[in-house]
Amino acid sequence: MLDLAVFVPRLKQVIAWTEHLMQQLGSQYNELDNSKLFRQINPVIDNQSLYNFTSDYANWSVEWNIKYDYYDASNFEQALQQALKQREAISMCSNDFADFRALGRILYLETQLTTCDGAAAFESHGFIDENDVPPIDTWFYLDQNIKRQARKTPNLFCWIPKQFESVMQAAMNVEIFDSYHWLDEVGPLTHQQIVAAMSA
Numbered sequence: 001m002l003d004l005a006v007f008v009p010r011l012k013q014v015i016a017w018t019e020h021l022m023q024q025l026g027s028q029y030n031e032l033d034n035s036k037l038f039r040q041i042n043p044v045i046d047n048q049s050l051y052n053f054t055s056d057y058a059n060w061s062v063e064w065n066i067k068y069d070y071y072d073a074s075n076f077e078q079a080l081q082q083a084l085k086q087r088e089a090i091s092m093c094s095n096d097f098a099d100f101r102a103l104g105r106i107l108y109l110e111t112q113l114t115t116c117d118g119a120a121a122f123e124s125h126g127f128i129d130e131n132d133v134p135p136i137d138t139w140f141y142l143d144q145n146i147k148r149q150a151r152k153t154p155n156l157f158c159w160i161p162k163q164f165e166s167v168m169q170a171a172m173n174v175e176i177f178d179s180y181h182w183l184d185e186v187g188p189l190t191h192q193q194i195v196a197a198m199s200a
Contacts, residue, residue, distance in 0.1 A: 002190060007141050007157070008197045010084070014140040014159040015103060016095050017087045021137060022161065034167060035062045035126030038135035041086050043079040050079055050136075051129070061121070062129040071112050073144055073154040080156075083136050098199045104161040106183040106191070107168060108143075109133065111154045113179035120171035127164060128171045132179065134158045157183075 018038065025037055035053065039062065043050045054061040111133075120128040128134060133156070141157040160168045172180045184191040 004197050010140040012092055012097050013087050015100060016090050016092045018159060018161050020090055033126055034124060038137035040137055041083055043082040045078050062126055064131050076111060076142055076156055079136060080139050080142055083139055100198050104159055105165060107158045107160050108181050108183060109156045110179040111156050113177040119174040123174050124167040124171040127167045
């Protein structure tokens, strides 16, 4: 069960943050390279950056530093906390969240399911990284209490702005483990609760 008292304020914050980044960096954005627009922070864990940016295939590639264990939920948690801290100064006063569904969609990722085959990264032009993870500026909530087949599989919740829904869907279409989920499709009751809370 999501803690909506935490989930909803973070959702409002990430919507404001991604809107801010799109306005700030829009003129520099190249739709054939989605690797950096929503990776304005490169979290540092144990004195080493999380992301390595390279210029493989179509001039973009984003990989996790080899030292970080993708299956260790603490790496997700540490990176998320740094991202949340960066957003603290963002103003939400001018935002109307009553109909946030017109701005984008909530996605969650089952974090311990991946092929690391690069297909999702390729199809999304770098929006998804080589570990099949959406960009960190879209992350806002980690639920570590989810169990799948007798083991915990933390779910990472991300906000996907409407302009990037199509590239996210392209990644979803080629990801063979079905690890990505649109919350409004798989959890309609929870999504309705969020809609009500966002309008309050």
